[in-house]
Structures are given as structure tokens and as C-alpha cells.
Amino acid sequence: MNAIFPFPDTPGSREKLVVIGNGMAGCRTVEEVLARAPGRFDITIIGAEPRVNYNRIMLSPVLAGEKAFDDIIINGPQWYADNAIALISGDPAEMIDREAHTVVTRGGLVLPYDRLVIATGSDPFIIPVPGHDLVGVVTFRDLDDVDRMIAAAEAGETEGSNAAVVIGGGLLGLEAAHGLALRGMQVTVVHLMSTLMERQLDEAAGWLLRQELERRGHTILTSANTKAILGAAGRVAGIVLEDGTRIRADLVVMAAGIKPSVALAKAAGLACERGIVVDDHMVTSDPAILAVGECVQHRGACYGLVAPIWEMCRALADCLTGVGSGRGYEGSVTSTKLKVSGIDVFSAGDFSGGEGSEDVVMRDAAHGIYKRLVIKDNRLIGAVLYGDTADGNWYFDLLRRQEDIAAIRQSLIFGQAYAAGGAGGDPHAAVAALSDDAEVCGCNGVSKGAVISAINEGAHSVAALRSTCKASASCGSCTNIVESLLALTLGAEVEAGPKTLCGCTSFTHDDVRRLILERNLKSIPQVMQELHWSTPEGCASCRPALNYYLLCAWPGEYADDETSRFVNERLHANIQKDGTYSVVPRMWGGITSPRELRAIADVVEKYNAPMVKVTGGQRLDIFGIRKEDLPAVWADLNAAGMVSGHAYGKALRTVKTCVGSEWCRFGTQDSTGLGVKIEQATWGSYMPHKFKIAVSGCPRNCAEATIKDFGIVCVDSGYELHVGGNGGIKVRVTDFLCKVETEAEAMEHCLAFIQLYREEAHYLERTAPWIERKGLEWLKAQLFTDPDRISRLAARFRLSQKYWQIDPWAGRAAGAHHDLHQHLAEVRPLALEKAQ
Amino acid sequence: MNSDTVGQWLDIGPVTQIKAGTGRTLPVLGGEEIAVFLTTRGEYFALVNKCPHKHGPLSEGLVHGDSVTCPLHNWRISLRTGEALGDDRGCTPTIPLKVESGRLFLLREAVLAPRRQAEAGTCALDTAA
Ligand SMILES: Cc1cc2nc3c(=O)[nH]c(=O)nc-3n(C[C@H](O)[C@H](O)[C@H](O)COP(=O)(O)OP(=O)(O)OC[C@H]3O[C@@H](n4cnc5c(N)ncnc54)[C@H](O)[C@@H]3O)c2cc1C
Ligand code: HEM
Ligand code: SF4
Numbered sequence: 005m006n007a008i009f010p011f012p013d014t015p016g017s018r019e020k021l022v023v024i025g026n027g028m029a030g031c032r033t034v035e036e037v038l039a040r041a042p043g044r045f046d047i048t049i050i051g052a053e054p055r056v057n058y059n060r061i062m063l064s065p066v067l068a069g070e071k072a073f074d075d076i077i078i079n080g081p082q083w084y085a086d087n088a089i090a091l092i093s094g095d096p097a098e099m100i101d102r103e104a105h106t107v108v109t110r111g112g113l114v115l116p117y118d119r120l121v122i123a124t125g126s127d128p129f130i131i132p133v134p135g136h137d138l139v140g141v142v143t144f145r146d147l148d149d150v151d152r153m154i155a156a157a158e159a160g161e162t163e164g165s166n167a168a169v170v171i172g173g174g175l176l177g178l179e180a181a182h183g184l185a186l187r188g189m190q191v192t193v194v195h196l197m198s199t200l201m202e203r204q205l206d207e208a209a210g211w212l213l214r215q216e217l218e219r220r221g222h223t224i225l226t227s228a229n230t231k232a233i234l235g236a237a238g239r240v241a242g243i244v245l246e247d248g249t250r251i252r253a254d255l256v257v258m259a260a261g262i263k264p265s266v267a268l269a270k271a272a273g274l275a276c277e278r279g280i281v282v283d284d285h286m287v288t289s290d291p292a293i294l295a296v297g298e299c300v301q302h303r304g305a306c307y308g309l310v311a312p313i314w315e316m317c318r319a320l321a322d323c324l325t326g327v328g329s330g331r332g333y334e335g336s337v338t339s340t341k342l343k344v345s346g347i348d349v350f351s352a353g354d355f356s357g358g359e360g361s362e363d364v365v366m367r368d369a370a371h372g373i374y375k376r377l378v379i380k381d382n383r384l385i386g387a388v389l390y391g392d393t394a395d396g397n398w399y400f401d402l403l404r405r406q407e408d409i410a411a412i413r414q415s416l417i418f419g420q421a422y423a424a425g426g427a428g429g430d431p432h433a434a435v436a437a438l439s440d441d442a443e444v445c446g447c448n449g450v451s452k453g454a455v456i457s458a459i460n461e462g463a464h465s466v467a468a469l470r471s472t473c474k475a476s477a478s479c480g481s482c483t484n485i486v487e488s489l490l491a492l493t494l495g496a497e498v499e500a501g502p503k504t505l506c507g508c509t510s511f512t513h514d515d516v517r518r519l520i521l522e523r524n525l526k527s528i529p530q531v532m533q534e535l536h537w538s539t540p541e542g543c544a545s546c547r548p549a550l551n552y553y554l555l556c557a558w559p560g561e562y563a564d565d566e567t568s569r570f571v572n573e574r575l576h577a578n579i580q581k582d583g584t585y586s587v588v589p590r591m592w593g594g595i596t597s598p599r600e601l602r603a604i605a606d607v608v609e610k611y612n613a614p615m616v617k618v619t620g621g622q623r624l625d626i627f628g629i630r631k632e633d634l635p636a637v638w639a640d641l642n643a644a645g646m647v648s649g650h651a652y653g654k655a656l657r658t659v660k661t662c663v664g665s666e667w668c669r670f671g672t673q674d675s676t677g678l679g680v681k682i683e684q685a686t687w688g689s690y691m692p693h694k695f696k697i698a699v700s701g702c703p704r705n706c707a708e709a710t711i712k713d714f715g716i717v718c719v720d721s722g723y724e725l726h727v728g729g730n731g732g733i734k735v736r737v738t739d740f741l742c743k744v745e746t747e748a749e750a751m752e753h754c755l756a757f758i759q760l761y762r763e764e765a766h767y768l769e770r771t772a773p774w775i776e777r778k779g780l781e782w783l784k785a786q787l788f789t790d791p792d793r794i795s796r797l798a799a800r801f802r803l804s805q806k807y808w809q810i811d812p813w814a815g816r817a818a819g820a821h822h823d824l825h826q827h828l829a830e831v832r833p834l835a836l837e838k839a840q
Numbered sequence: 841m842n843s844d845t846v847g848q849w850l851d852i853g854p855v856t857q858i859k860a861g862t863g864r865t866l867p868v869l870g871g872e873e874i875a876v877f878l879t880t881r882g883e884y885f886a887l888v889n890k891c892p893h894k895h896g897p898l899s900e901g902l903v904h905g906d907s908v909t910c911p912l913h914n915w916r917i918s919l920r921t922g923e924a925l926g927d928d929r930g931c932t933p934t935i936p937l938k939v940e941s942g943r944l945f946l947l948r949e950a951v952l953a954p955r956r957q958a959e960a961g962t963c964a965l966d967t968a969a
């Protein structure tokens with residue numbers, strides 16, 4: 005449908021302004037020009053879409069069925085008529101002839117211009133996977149796309165199959181998913197990154213969003229890479245992911261990003277990089293041609309939101325008409341809100357946390373609220389809000405105006421009403437103003453008066469208050485108030501509490517472990533949210549600790565988080581100072597065989613390992629293996645029946661034995677045989693720290709069992725069990741735990757002790773300091789008071805082993821996580837020179 | 841950069857090769873190995889794969905925000921600037937990187953001669969002890 009409005013009678017004297025693009029930027033530009041210089045230009049708008057100017061961002065509510073197309077029209081037919089604008093719609097511009105000053109449309113119209121504005125917006129980015137062109141694969145950009153999606157949803161309803169896959173968990177993808185779900189489709193969102201909307205949200209807020217979407221019935225797959233789109237009978241039938249997962253789908257929505265639409269400008273020879281390059285007045289490399297909207301690149305930045313576009317339109321109109329400030333466009337800070345009803349998400353500015361920036365985090369688990377402000381040099385530079393976005397605009401304003409927030413910093417996170425309120429921005433004053441019967445701790449129903457009397461009775465620290473009046477002992481969200489009450493009541497006498505897990509939390513290791521179990525916390529972001537972590541993603545101290553606590557608490561349920569493990573546990577080998585790795589295969593009880601020795605010798609030669617060494621733990625250590633060779637090395641060792649020795653892990657390391665009664669003239673029991681059995685029962689188990697065992701066949705103790713975490717010394721009448729020994733920097737001889745008569749009892753006690761250590765010790769605490777901290781009496785009471793305790797602990801250990809006693813090498817040798825071992829590519833300078 | 845400088849960028853493959861919160865390596869024959877990172881916030885960075893302390897492979901460190909903790913002695917290095925953070929002093933050259941159409945590109949000159957490129961700025965890798 006060409007030229008739905010007749011060309012107005014044009015007196016030749018008026019300048020001809022042609023706008024390519026009948027979208028958000030194109031029409032706003034015209035509005036701004038008309039407001040400044042009505043009647044000055046003879047205006048033509050060329051639009052590829054066969055319709056009038058509408059509000060693109062409202063396509064989401066249209067898809068969701070909350071709005072109709074008529075509701076989202078910005079400028080209807082009357083506007084074009086009233087302002088004598090010629091609209092050529094449904095006929096895209098195909099060529100710009102800069103010499104002749106004309107634009108040619110696909111339909112063959114040739115339109116002369118004096119000034120040309122390019123406002124072609126963006127094109128959806130189509131991931132070039134096989135099947136991307138099947139029928140039923142759609143994008144989400146214009147009304148036609150929305151119509152296609154609605155049609156698919158309706159067809160699905162009648163045919164009873166209505167599964168949709170949305171590729172991309174960004175703003176656009178999630179709004180598409182929401183709309184399709186409201187239209188009755190079963191939606192799966194496939195997102196490449198580990199966090200939804202990772203450009204706008206951090207891990208913590210992304211986790212909350214994910215929880216909510218899953219609660220609503222969406223399936224969310226993160227870190228999921230689409231390999232191909234599958235078809236049947238020419239139509240889309242599903243997708244397959246890189247890891248082999250297949251998902252059925254009747255509709256696939258590509259919402260993987262946009263790229264500025266520059267083809268037309270590029271063909272005309274205008275300077276283009278990612279977008280059409282413009283100066284502060286939106287002028288391209290040709291002074292007669294301006295560009296505006298998502299298709300431009302200004303000072304290196306491209307934008308995908310409307311707020312910056314409105315600013316660009318004003319600058320462009322100023323330039324075109326010579327009316328207005330003429331200051332030009334200087335770039336924008338942007339903010340985002342997700343338009344999914346019932347979910348409040350806000351994000352603005354930079355929260356990647358560069359050097360010198362500080363985070364202020366507030367979490368309210370009970371209400372599902374997460375707020376994070378990023379501050380640098382007393383200025384707010386970024387904000388992420390989830391659950392309560394009421395202050396979003398206020399923060400955005402502070403951020404844009406670069407306001408000095410030093411005076412209100414203390415109370416900034418509580419929001420505008422509070423910061424500006426009578427309390428003068430002092431949080432202590434606000435707490436002081438609370439009445440005595442005001443409830444301070446909602447979880448345990450503790451009033452302010454109760455906290456103050458507990459303080460007066462001698463509880464002078466947060467920890468003491470937690471154990472006496474229970475204030476802040478559950479979720480910790482009132483810790484701030486409790487701290488204020490301590491400061492108000494005691495002045496400078498507040499005692500520092502016991503050491504917290506790390507700077508990210510006010511809870512101790514023990515608190516965290518207890519609360520994980522009590523409150524059924526099952527993932528790292530969940531712990532951080534529910535326990536009010538003060539940092540968004542935690543740190544190098546708490547992440548590995550939480551990962552361990554969770555895998556210990558929920559065997560079989562918790563999925564290990566690779567990004568929370570140190571390199572050795574991620575690569576299942578020990579990193580050396582030159583960046584190569586050492587490999588220690590397991591040798592049960594220190595016993596080996598010709599077959600194993602041959603396999604080791606072959607590996608040493610095949611991979612040119614510069615050294616093989618006997619370790620202090622009776623194993624062979626192969627040095628100098630490159631990370632890319634590790635899987636092949638492991639495959640060779642696996643083939644000879646050897647598994648990982650976990651010499652790299654916070655895990656069971658080795659069981660050292662002596663030859664015992666089998667060979668030694670002094671031997672009293674089969675120390676080697678017992679050592680082998682113990683090692684076969686305990687290998688693979690992760691612990692708070694490394695764990696070493698030894699079994700000696702008589703009190704001469706050649707296996708040095710009394711400086712091990714768990715040591716067994718055989719005697720004629722049975723087995724003496726020793727615990728808490730340590731070599732290393734601070735040598736500690738074991739404590740004698742007890743004596744048992746049978747091998748089976750020795751085994752059972754060993755497993756029970758290990759499990760107690762696994763459940764009770766702090767992460768990175770060896771058994772020696774653990775026992776010194778808790779005391780031998782405590783340990784004995786734990787194990788021996790309740791006659792069933794040992795068997796219960798041992799049973800829990802065996803349950804955990806059901807899931808964790810797996811050889812990580814075997815998986816890697818078979819190709820799992822190959823990306824961790826392989827290089828991206830290889831650069832050869834010679835090939836490069838040739839290519840030049 | 842003008843459009844005629846296309847070709848100074850080296851295509852090192854699709855963005856999907858790197859998992860969020862991890863680094864991967866790119867060996868350069870006769871040159872310095874490069875580490876390419878993707879943060880959990882979705883930002884990509886490339887640096888010479890050598891810690892300024894004792895040349896530890898940064899690619900294998902734990903990534904937090906926009907810094908990486910070296911696997912050998914726990915120095916923290918800014919992925920953005922290559923500078924050691926906290927009390928430590930030192931700097932690793934960074935390699936300009938761009939993402940286009942789902943692929944990663946490194947600045948070719950910087951890949952071939954990261955030191956020279958870096959010395960033009962403020963950062964040169966100290967010869968380690
Ligand atoms: C579903 C959806 C939801 C969104 N939600 C939000 C939001 O909540 N907040 C926000 O800030 N932003 C949002 N956006 C982004 C916002 O819509 C865009 O930033 C804005 O529309 C860009 O304006 P533009 O004029 O540059 O491009 P467009 O609005 O896309 O206009 C460009 C027009 O040019 C036409 N065109 C292209 N090539 C040619 C040619 N050769 N000849 C003629 N015409 C041509 C196109 O057909 C199109 O109509 C959303 C976008 C979508 C798709
Ligand atoms: C009469 C005294 C002793 C006798 C007959 C004796 C005998 C042995 C024998 C036969 C072995 C080889 C066991 C094996 O590895 O299979 C051995 C190893 C060893 N002995 Fe003794 N020993 C005696 C005293 C000691 C003492 C007092 C110590 C040190 C405190 C000791 C430390 C060791 C050590 C460290 C090993 C090596 C264990 C290993 O790593 O393999 N021995 N001893
Ligand atoms: S500990 Fe006793 S049994 Fe074992 S090797 Fe030494 S002397 Fe022999």
C-alpha cells in the first residue's frame with residue numbers, strides 16, 4: 005500500500021525533508037521539528053511497515069492481551085493530514101543517491117530531499133543456527149511479529165499442542181514469554197548467560213526474577229546454548245541445546261538481541277561502525293544527512309531504549325531548525341524496567357563494580373526485596389531494585405544529576421521518604437524514635453523493649469542478643485536495627501561478636517550452616533537473599549564455603565557450582581607455579597601393580613612429563629602436564645583402572661598404610677587391607693578441608709598415623725583410633741579417641757567421625773584446629789552419648805557417597821567440560837602476516 | 841575506527857565459547873598467551889594471561905565482578921584495567937576486545953605485540969622475580 009496520503013501541493017520554495025523510518029524516532033523527530041518550525045519543511049516519511057506510527061514498547065502489552073493495537077497508536081492518520089506530511093508506508097527505502105539527493109523506494113518512487121533523516125531502528129539478531137529459517141521461528145520487533153505469535157498461540161489452543169521456546173532471557177525475551185504464557189502457551193526460556201537479564205540485573209536480582217518466573221510456570225534454562233532448531237514437515241518442532249537437551253516447540257521466538265539497521269546507510273557510503281556514526285547534532289558523515297534512534301552510534305555507544313532516543317530527537321530538531329539550545333546530544337545514562345505485570349524490576353547506570361566503587365545492599369527475604377546501590381566518590385553510579393521499585397526514579401535522578409550523596413549516604417538505601425524524613429537521615433535516630441513495644445524482629449516476635457532489657461542484662465553484642473532474646477537470630481534482616489539499639493544503649497561499649505563467615509554477612513559459619521538446614525536453603529543466591537548478604541555476588545571466601553555447605557547439607561539435590569570452586573577443584577589437578585598441572589592417580593592404601601606402574605610410565609613418556617615423584621602420602625605424582633592434555637592423560641590412567649586421587653581437593657586425600665600382619669614380623673592386624681577398605685569407602689567425599697588417614701599395623705606406627713586427621717594404630721587386642729593430627733606448619737599429634745575390637749567397628753567410627761567433621765567444621769578448618777576449638781570432650785560427647793549416633797552419622801556419610809563417589813576424571817576424559825581444558829583457538833603470527 | 845580499518849580485528853570465534861564467570865585461553869605462537877573472560881554481568885575482557893606477580897595463569901582464577909583472583913597467590917587483578925587491586929602493585933596488559941554479530945574480536949596489533957601496545961598506555965608487565 006503506497007502513499008496512503010496524497011502528496012500535498014508543494015510550493016517549490018520549501019525545503020524538502022525526507023525521513024526514512026516511520027517508527028519511534030522518525031515520527032518524534034518530525035514532531036520536534038514541527039514544534040520548532042511549523043511549515044518550514046515539506047515533509048515525507050517513508051515507512052517499511054504498512055501502518056501509522058505506533059508505540060513499539062507497548063507491543064508487549066498487546067501480545068499479553070492487555071492492550072489492542074488501536075490503544076498504542078501514537079499518531080493516527082489525522083496527524084499526517086493535519087501537518088501535511090506525506091506518508092509512504094509499506095514501501096521501504098531501498099537506495100540513497102547522495103549525489104542526486106534522492107531516495108528510491110522498493111516500489112520505485114524517487115523522492116528528492118534537501119535534508120534526509122535516517123531512523124531505521126534495529127533488526128532483530130537471528131542466531132545463525134541450523135533451522136533458523138523454519139516456519140514458526142519468529143522475532144519480536146513489530147506488529148507483524150506479534151500477530152504471528154498470537155496466531156501460533158491460537159492455533160495451538162485448537163490443536164492442543166502449544167509449547168513455545170523463547171531464545172534469550174533479556175528484557176524482550178521475558179516480555180515475550182510473559183505474553184505467550186498469558187495466551188496459554190507452555191513457555192521455556194533458553195538463556196545463554198547464567199543470569200536472566202544480565203545486562204540489567206546482577207546475580208542476586210536475576211535469581212529472584214527466575215524464582216518468580218518459575219513459580220508462574222515458566223521453564224527457565226540458563227547457561228544454555230542453542231545448537232539447532234529442529235523441524236518436521238517444514239515447520240519448527242523444537243530445539244536442541246549444545247549439551248544435547250531437546251525441547252519440543254510449536255513456536256520459537258528469537259529474542260537474542262538487536263543490531264542497528266545500517267545496511268541502507270552503509271550502501272550509500274556513510275560512515276558506519278556498529279551503528280551509523282553521528283556527531284552531537286546527529287549529523288552523519290554527509291552534512292545533508294542526519295540519523296537518529298537505534299540505528300545510530302554516538303560517541304561509541306548504541307542505544308536500545310526510548311529515553312535516549314527522545315533526547316536525540318530534540319538535538320536533531322534543534323540542529324535542523326536552528327531553534328532551541330543547540331547544545332547537542334551528549335549521550336545518556338539509561339534505566340530499565342521490566343514490563344511484566346506483578347514483577348517489579350528496576351535497574352540503572354553501571355553496577356559492574358569497577359575499582360573504587362562500593363556496594364550498599366539491602367535484602368528483605370520475607371518480602372522478596374533486593375536493593376543494591378553502587379557508590380563511587382560519593383556519587384550514586386548504579387542501582388538495581390527488585391520487589392520494591394518505588395524509589396527507582398529518585399535514584400535515577402540522583403544518578404543522572406551526579407548529586408553528592410555524602411550527607412544522606414547512611415540512609416540512602418531506605419529510600420527517599422526516609423532519607424528526606426524527620427530523622428535527618430540518621431538511622432540511629434529513627435530507631436531511637438521507635439516505641440518500646442515496636443516489634444524489631446518479626447521472625448521471633450521480639451520487641452524493642454525486650455532487646456533493650458536483654459542488653460541491660462549483659463548481652464553486649466549481636467551474637468549475645470541472638471542467643472539470649474533471639475532478636476535477629478533467624479533471617480538477620482533486623483541486624484541493622486539491633487546494632488543501632490546496641491549503639492544507642494551502650495555507646496562505645498558494644499563488643500565485637502564472634503568472627504562472621506566473611507565481610508559479606510553478619511552471620512558466623514555455624515549460623516549459616518544451621519540456617520541452611522532450618523530454612524531449607526538450597527542454592528547460593530537463595531542463601532544470600534534469605535540471609536541478607538551485604539554484597540551482590542559474595543566473595544572468594546564465602547562462595548566456596550557456601551558451595552561446600554550446600555553440597556554437604558543436600559546430597560543428591562544440590563548441583564555443584566563450578567564458578568565457586570578454586571582452580572584445582574575445577575580442573576581436578578594441582579596447578580603448579582608455571583601454570584602446568586600435576587596428576588596423582590589413586591593407589592588404594594598405597595598399593596600398586598605392574599599394570600598401574602606401566603600406565604603411569606607410559607603417560608610420563610607420552611606427555612613428556614618432566615618429573616614423577618613419590619609423595620609423602622604414598623602416591624606417584626606426575627608433573628608438568630598441560631591443561632589441554634589432562635583429559636587424555638586421565639583417559640589413559642582410567643584405562644588401567646585408576647581413578648582420581650583428589651590430591652587437589654578439599655576432600656579425602658590418601659590412606660597411608662604400612663604392610664602390617666601380611667608381611668611384617670611385628671604386625672598385629674591387616675593394616676594394609678583395612679586401609680584399602682577405608683579408602684574405597686571414603687574416596688571422593690568433599691570435606692571442609694583436606695583429610696588424611698593412615699593405618700599402622702603396630703604401635704611402631706610406620707604409617708605415621710598419629711599426625712593424621714584420622715589415624716588407626718593396630719594392637720593385638722584391636723584398633724586404637726586417633727583423631728585431629730596434623731603435619732604441616734603447626735604439627736599436632738592426634739588425640740586418642742577410643743579403642744575398638746573389630747575392623748568393622750573401626751570403619752564405622754571412621755565414617756562417623758568424617759561425617760561429624762563434614763557437618764560441623766567451618767570451611768577451610770582442618771580437624772586439628774576444629775578439635776582444639778570444640779574440645780575433645782565435646783567430640784566424645786557428640787559420638788558416644790547417644791548409642792545410635794555413630795551409625796546415624798555413618799549412614800548419612802554413605803548416603804552422601806552415593807552421589808559424590810564418582811570419578812571426576814572419567815567424565816572429563818569422556819569430554820565433559822571440554823571448554824575448561826581447550827584453548828579458544830590459536831593465533832599464528834605468520835598466518836596473520838600473510839593474511840594482511 | 842573507520843569502516844576501512846576492518847581487518848585490524850581478529851575474529852576469535854563465537855561469544856558462546858565462554859561460560860559466564862570463567863576465562864579461556866588463546867595461545868599466540870611466538871607471543872604471549874591471552875586470557876579471555878566473560879563476567880557474570882555479561883562483559884567480555886581480554887588480557888595477557890600472566891599475573892603481574894609471578895606470571896600465574898589468570899585464566900584459571902576465580903572471577904568476581906570485574907576482577908579475577910590469581911590462582912597462584914590470590915592477587916586480585918582488574919579485568920578492566922589489568923591493574924593489581926588492593927595493596928598489590930603491578931599491571932597486566934589488556935587487549936582491546938569487541939563483540940559484533942555474536943562473535944568476539946581482538947585488536948590484531950595488541951594480540952601480536954601486547955607489551956608494545958600496553959607501553960603506549962601506562963601498563964607494562966614487569967619482569968617477574
Ligand atoms: C517488544 C518491545 C518492547 C520494548 N520495550 C521497551 C521499553 O519498555 N522501554 C524502552 O525504553 N524501550 C523498549 N523497547 C525498545 C524501543 O521500542 C526502541 O528503542 C525504539 O522503538 C527505537 O526507535 P527507532 O525509531 O530507532 O526504531 P523503530 O521504532 O524500530 O523504528 C524504525 C522503523 O523504521 C522502519 N524501517 C527500517 N528500515 C527501513 C527502510 N529501509 N525504509 C523504510 N522504513 C524502514 C522499520 O520498519 C521501523 O518501523 C522495546 C522494543 C520492543 C520491540
Ligand atoms: C623396630 C622398629 C621399626 C621397624 C621394625 C620398622 C619397620 C618398618 C617397615 C617394615 C617399613 C616398611 C613398611 C611399608 O612401607 O610397607 C617401615 C616403614 C616406615 N617406618 Fe618403620 N619401623 C620401625 C620403627 C619406625 C619408627 C620409630 C619410625 C618413625 C617414627 C618409623 C617410620 C617409618 C616410616 C616413615 C616408614 C615409611 C612409611 C611409608 O611412607 O611407606 N619406623 N618401617
Ligand atoms: S607399623 Fe608395625 S606392623 Fe607396620 S610396618 Fe611398622 S613395625 Fe611393621
Ligand code: FES
Nearest residue numbers: 891894896910913
Ligand atoms: S602469580 Fe598471581 S598472585 Fe602470584
